Amino acid sequence: MALTKKRLLELYCDMVSIRKFEEAVENYSKNGTIPGFIHLSIGQEAAQAGVVGALKKTDYKFPDHRGHGAICLCGTEKKRVMAEIFGKVDGINGGRGGSMHINDLSCRNMGFNGIQGSTVVTALGTAFASTYKKTDAVTAVFMGDGTLGEGTCHESMNMAATWKLPIIYCLLNNQYAISTHYTESHPQKQLATWADGYEVPNEVVDGNDIEAVVEAVERAAERARKGEGPTLLEFMTYRWQGHFSGDPAAYRPDGELEAWQQKCPINRSRKQLMEIHGCSGAELDELDARADAEIAEAVQFALDSPWPDPKNALKHVYATVQVEDWK
Amino acid sequence: MALTKKRLLELYCDMVSIRKFEEAVENYSKNGTIPGFIHLSIGQEAAQAGVVGALKKTDYKFPDHRGHGAICLCGTEKKRVMAEIFGKVDGINGGRGGSMHINDLSCRNMGFNGIQGSTVVTALGTAFASTYKKTDAVTAVFMGDGTLGEGTCHESMNMAATWKLPIIYCLLNNQYAISTHYTESHPQKQLATWADGYEVPNEVVDGNDIEAVVEAVERAAERARKGEGPTLLEFMTYRWQGHFSGDPAAYRPDGELEAWQQKCPINRSRKQLMEIHGCSGAELDELDARADAEIAEAVQFALDSPWPDPKNALKHVYATVQVEDWK
Amino acid sequence: MARKLSYAKAINEALHQEMEHDPSVFILGEDVARMGGDFGITQGIWHKWPDRARDTALSESAIIGLSVGSAVCGLRPVAELMFADFVTVCYDQLVNNAAKIHFMYGGEASCPIVVRAVTGSGIRCAYHHSQSIEPWLMNIPGLIIVAPATPYEAKGMLISAIRNNDPVVFLEHKLLYNRKGEVPVEPYEIELFKAEIERKGDDITIVATMRMLDLAHAAAKELENEGVGVEIIDPRTLFPLDKRTIIESVAKTGRLVVVQEGPKVMGFGAEIGAMVSEEIFEYLRAPIKRVTSLDVPIAFSPELEDYVNPTMDHVLAACRSVMSF
């Protein structure tokens, strides 16, 4: 059940668009326009595009701190995501959250929470709501190899497995948590097998192979929708940049990055599109150019958007109480 | 490698002494002499006596909230444990802790912490200290089936497995966490298999068979001392009383208690002593009577001990600061 | 409204009525369903609504995380934490998740959860089951902390808390569960951010909550004989605080005594004392006074536990000292 040409082309565009988005963010972060720190997902596009691409619009998605790509694909307008990252008033959350906190309920992008492992338990709630309301919505929660160290992962997996909640744990194993290799902080050879302890189905997936990602997620989603409970998918992948934009990543052995760059998920799909599906290089270049244009527009939007009114800092603290402004 | 008669006799005495201790506590709790609430371990004597009995004096033991038996066997004088439970000044912690918090560093009884799952991570520290100081001390931490729900269990197991720390997780599966059967809150058929997810050796042990308990702990301790890391042992057992003394335990199906009472660990060893080792009933009765006398003495000591001076409430808050008494 | 109910039963009734009233309400927690709660507060709910009452594992972070996630989807979970001391194991979920949801979503989503927890000391269960955790949550914008003192308040404020769209930590004092009082049969709401003036008086304002109100009332009676008029205010919602009611009272009496269970340092008496000193200093005729527990963990032995907590005599002494200042 290989992907159709049409589907693969769409996913290719999604991946390219993530790459371009991240490259733009990197530029504007490095030149100081974007405040704060930024986690980039260059190299991990297939895992993001594949997971979101295999799910329905009505499914709940919890991207993680390295999740600009997944966020955009949920359906939030890219330019409003970009403006959020720039801290501008037209950001989807008015500049309140920035890179790490981009929530958009309208497209079921349930956002990230700067505390690693937190969304892993919040995901129980959206999944529980699906069973409570008897809808078929599945919840997909992204988590890193490092994040698996948090106690919340256990509480979540234990409860989801016991209650057979419709959750897909999308573990993006990009080898490192900041500087710590996953084999230094976890006892398993493959993290997926951790789920064996809960009798939860799990798979190790080539996270740079968009087809493999989509198919694994489709299988997991089907199980979840049938009421058979959670699945853990470990997507093996790699982040090309350091932990945050600017991290020199001196902890990586020589040649490791280059070896992974050979496995670039975008090149891989490009090759497939050309070799198997007969696309021409020019055709694909044009798609790339379109993505460029779209991102350029998003950046311009973010640059043009004004800073938020400082008084906005006092809005939305409570739904039912207005906070005092004594300034 | 069955236990010698001598060893089995000792363990028999340990179990009897736990039983008598708990019965006395129950009486004085029910008649209102002992303040607060009490968790009794009647029915679970073999798991307590077997674990402590298989370890060295220098090993660190973390009994749990249902752990009077393990505490006494660590070596703290029974009468001072009893006085602690009565809230008296001669209690091992001066009446500060009561039934749930009985610490005695001098015999490496590391006590319990009223927050379930807390000692499971503290145990990492005593085990780490053993490796840091290059001693052969092993750490045994008791935990219930319910306690396995806490996130700390994951953080502890993950770290212990990665660093190969000398810990024995002694999971006393007495079927219930308060009213909740373990199959309702956990996905595994046997909780021991949870450790598979960490590639940690684990065993399901008949927790009412003192020989099986001792042997399993000896195996685990040997592994730990050899630097091979943690083990999880699931001791299948049952608490005859409710969750706390006074809980009618209406959640238990008819006949369940009676079936487990048939498997009384003390009767079982008694039978073995008589049938295999040729002990006479009278001989064993006398040992029982000695335990009775010892407990009666402990109770008397606790009754006679005065209440603590109220001002003691201000002592030992800090090692380095004296707290203000404005009263 | 002659019917009397215990504080425990009043809470139970509120839960039943809200389950009835709104199908998006459900309960979850350890032993809350089949057994009806460790303190018996959720009794009968699982029998009527088996699909809407869930016994969980000992997983407090999961309990709150699940509550938050489901609340964003429009449900109204009422989670039980059992002992309030256990907020420590799910503190992150309250502080960084529940409290910030509305803000994180820029107002697009809200987090209507209620977390019920049994607070306070007095039943000899030592330092891990006796803490007054209120202050640990009162520096967290986005949270609401409710502390009812009577069966009437318990029912009405729980109903309000469940209907409110922000996360509410609903504290129940273990020593109040058997307290009886008049409670209307029908459901009713009590406005959340409104302090109650429990007693009128012109000379001293006592602010107290939950069990400490007993000490305040006893002291007030005693002082009445001495010709001193005590006004007693129960904030009921500790955070956000109804500052105005307290300020108006102290502006009148010129004297403030806060009676509070839990350590003095950084207890909520600090906030109330500082707030009054800051905002209406010119009306103060005497120093503010805090009558609190000692700054120690709560020990087990009755002799020790009782020594730690404030008594009526301490309240009287504080009142006399501000009167004679």
Place this chain on the structure above:
Amino acid sequence: MARKLSYAKAINEALHQEMEHDPSVFILGEDVARMGGDFGITQGIWHKWPDRARDTALSESAIIGLSVGSAVCGLRPVAELMFADFVTVCYDQLVNNAAKIHFMYGGEASCPIVVRAVTGSGIRCAYHHSQSIEPWLMNIPGLIIVAPATPYEAKGMLISAIRNNDPVVFLEHKLLYNRKGEVPVEPYEIELFKAEIERKGDDITIVATMRMLDLAHAAAKELENEGVGVEIIDPRTLFPLDKRTIIESVAKTGRLVVVQEGPKVMGFGAEIGAMVSEEIFEYLRAPIKRVTSLDVPIAFSPELEDYVNPTMDHVLAACRSVMSF
């Protein structure tokens, strides 16, 4: 003592010297060993003492739990929590384990751990990486909360904290890491429970910590020109607090302004304000004032974050208002 070091480097030096000084000291935390810490504070330690520096998984409860257990066995762990906001995920281990060990063992054991954590706002990382967590830990008898403001204090207080036998949460402000100042080369201790009078003055006492001291000093200079003498006190150890130094100062000046990062409600300004109002009311010539952040989560956008925090102008305004009262 002419040598200047940054606050970050001063902390690093203290760690190196204590590792050297006492073989029972070790460090652990996420990325503290090989990489030398997310903020670079533990650099060089792993290279010298590979067995005494441990990179951990993302398991903050395990980090603190391990620290506590090893401390009871006589070791002296220095754990790094990275962002102080993460105390929420190991709050129980601090509140119910570390803080209570000495008490639990009836004095037989103690818990000499140091937990380093990076507090405060100002680097645009939004509400989960910018909180001022001090108040969340100051109602917990058994804990010590230290908040150094200068490189000199950072080194000396960290050494004292490591040698102290109680659990210390050692807060480092992210905006101070690059701050330079004179630091003696040799190891030295600074007494933990002693506030520092940073500046003498007769008219107003300002109490401030960490980054807020800058605002206090700037305001003091400005006010000097107006003939107003400002005394500035840095408590340095926030809990337990050196009340006496503050009280003696306010008894002299009659006016107290607390400048504090973090929400006003239940910030430590509340405690200091209430304490002074309670203990030396008769010396107060004006209301106490709290200059604090707004009661909101810290938003990301620079415009929003900056609006939330207090500025020198707010300090000035508060000082002028107490002077003209």
